[in-house]
Amino acid sequence: QSVLTQPPSVSGAPGQRVTISCTGSSSNIGAGYDVHWYQQLPGTAPKLLIYGNSNRPSGVPDRFSGSKSGTSASLAISGLQAEDEADYYCQSYDSSLSGVFGGGTKLTVL
Amino acid sequence: QLQLQESGPGLVKPSETLSLTCTVSGGSISSSSYYWGWIRQPPGKGLEWIGSIYYSGSTYYNPSLKSRVTISVDTSKNQFSLKLSSVTAADTAVYYCARHRSVGVPHPIDYWGQGTLVTVSS
Numbered sequence: 001q002s003v004l005t006q007p008p009s010v011s012g013a014p015g016q017r018v019t020i021s022c023t024g025s026s027s028n029i030g031a032g033y034d035v036h037w038y039q040q041l042p043g044t045a046p047k048l049l050i051y052g053n054s055n056r057p058s059g060v061p062d063r064f065s066g067s068k069s070g071t072s073a074s075l076a077i078s079g080l081q082a083e084d085e086a087d088y089y090c091q092s093y094d095s096s097l098s099g100v101f102g103g104g105t106k107l108t109v110l
Numbered sequence: 111q112l113q114l115q116e117s118g119p120g121l122v123k124p125s126e127t128l129s130l131t132c133t134v135s136g137g138s139i140s141s142s143s144y145y146w147g148w149i150r151q152p153p154g155k156g157l158e159w160i161g162s163i164y165y166s167g168s169t170y171y172n173p174s175l176k177s178r179v180t181i182s183v184d185t186s187k188n189q190f191s192l193k194l195s196s197v198t199a200a201d202t203a204v205y206y207c208a209r210h211r212s213v214g215v216p217h218p219i220d221y222w223g224q225g226t227l228v229t230v231s232s
Contacts, residue, residue, distance in 0.1 A: 002156065033215050033216065034214040034215060034216065034218075036216070036218045036219070038157075038219070044224075045206055045222035045223065045224055045225050046157065046206075046219070046222055047222070048218055048219060048220050051211070051214070051218035051220075052213070052214050052218070057220065089156065089157055091157075091159075091216060091218075091219075092216065093215050093216040096173070097172070097173060097174070098159070098170065098171070098172055098173060098216075099159035099162075099170075099172065099216045100159065101156060101157040101158065101159065102156070103156045104156040104157070
């Protein structure tokens, strides 16, 4: 049971927009710590998708965007493509647990 | 292009010590801009941050694993290592070594090794 809660699964049709939430508390996201997002394609290592709540590393399409408000953060994917089908993880810092990941969300492209 | 490669035994007996090494190529482990760390992922489950180290030797560990974990760095070999003692079946996982950018809190992980599966079994 992670201190950062993500929905186990989300789905959407190609071209649609989906969002994945990451809900924390006052000891992590709500304390002002950054939220990062990672994409893990099947059988591969995770890849940094969003860092510092809303920043995209070089090479990440602008279809991916991140936001943070209060004790929660969200990852939005617009113009959904088949290759976006993957597991997505949020990461933040907890004052009592140090670096923590969310439980992960499996995105299915219908 | 930076590359990280994990190496070590794929099978460890219960109660023994798991030892892995990460070799960094294409960049210096002594850069002041990065930390180096370990993350694991049990089969079919999510990610767990184990700990990280700065080239100077400063370490940061997951409190839930701190009593069993040691991360060290060898700048002369451009490597860093993980030791996890008193392992049980619950420590069976894919272990990733990774580079953390030293910006923000937590430090984002911008490069990952391919991962190595370590199974704890007699």
